[in-house]
Amino acid sequence: MTTNHTSLNAGFVSLVGAGPGDPDLLTVKGYRVIQSADVVVFDRLVSRDILSLAKPDAEMIYVGKKLDYHCVPQDQINQILVEKAKEGHKVVRLKGGDSFIFGRGGEELETLAENGISFEVVPGITAAAGATAYAGIPLTHRDHAQSVQFITGHVQKDGREIEWSSLAQSNNTLVFYMGLKQSGRITDKLITHGLDENTPCAVIENGTRKEQRVFQGALNTLPQMASEAESPALIVVGSVTQLHDKLNWFS
Template sequence: MTAHSSPSTSRGFVSLVGAGPGDPDLLTVKGYRVIQQADVVVYDRLVSPEILSLASTKAEMIYVGKKLDYHCVPQEQINQILVDKALAGNKVVRLKGGDSFIFGRGGEELEELAEHDIDFEVVPGITAAAGATAYAGIPLTHRDHAQSVQFITGHIQKDGREIEWHSLAQSNNTLVFYMGLKQSGYIEQQLMSNGIDQQMPCAIIENGTRREQRVLTGKLSELSELATQAVSPALIVVGSVTSLHHKLKWF
């Protein structure tokens, strides 16, 4: 059986499911179905209670949530939980906020499953950058503002390599930083020192797509100050498209 096959009756199977950015109505139909069918649900901190409630009352619910500077369960242990539960013959759902393949470490978890010859499938989710900006009335691309968009992690890569700040600053892109609140001052300084005008509009979207969503807007030179007013989870957007928020906001 290949990784794209349906689960067999004798071996377990893992569905890697993106839960979307927060609003439970943004979960895909396929994600809804596999959560209902799961024997085991392994879920992260940002998955909403409404989505978790879709699981069977008989399903085993395993919380492995993470937040900045604190991992409830180390990544290696999460990988092992998925392997053990699948080898025991369960239908396992690995449930992550947003999309599992965009800064969600989903690829790492699937590599571990593949090494153990465990079958799996991927159910995409709406990533935070697309969902939160849509609910904030900020188009990621716009003919008059930006022809492309880049997603950047606010965390330094695990091998210590630096972000290509010069390349980011020289492009006419919308820049979206995930997990960047703590690094907002550094992001502000690097972008301005590499050529982005300090007057460039920016926004921080807090709790995007949720009822408590809040959008803070200002200039790039004010980014670190805005970040002191925001709480996680929050997304940083830099680019002239953010100036459209006040005109296009609807949520």
């Protein structure tokens, strides 16, 4: 637990990763913290089953985001956490997946630290680990990939370009978060920088949920697969995706 200097009547914030979708993947600590919260500030992808764990009198604040639309801007979310904690509440900031992997959890904690609010972090199973496991796609495998890289499909905040050349020249498994809309660009950049257009890949839609679907193909068919999938979805590039047919246990 990370504790900061704070006033005697200030509350406390728990940053909790809810996991990728299946409510059974919530951690035991996450379960306990949610049940004791006075205020739950939650994102769009948190399941109703997990939200139902909160106390009946807990204040539930929705701050979900989806592509090209933010219900509540990030700076306003940060302020909500500060204000609720300063009112003396036990606050849970509940995010899908893991809060520190493309979840802006670090930004929110920076704001809390700057305002003298005490906090803790409860990790969650990130979508890349959960969705691929439920799809029977090992992220690493001695015969296929010795490492894995997680990449955001969104344009970086400062406009910097992804290091496409290093991604394309590696034998890693590549996992793109939030990449459906950028699938054509991802394909073009990887092929342009040297990755074989026949490299196997997959798109996992609604990973770990009962409605999960897995699309398989080659890199040059990725835009077509992405057009058939709906958000939330992950793009996985690498030969490990070929193991889906053999290892698929969840269907």
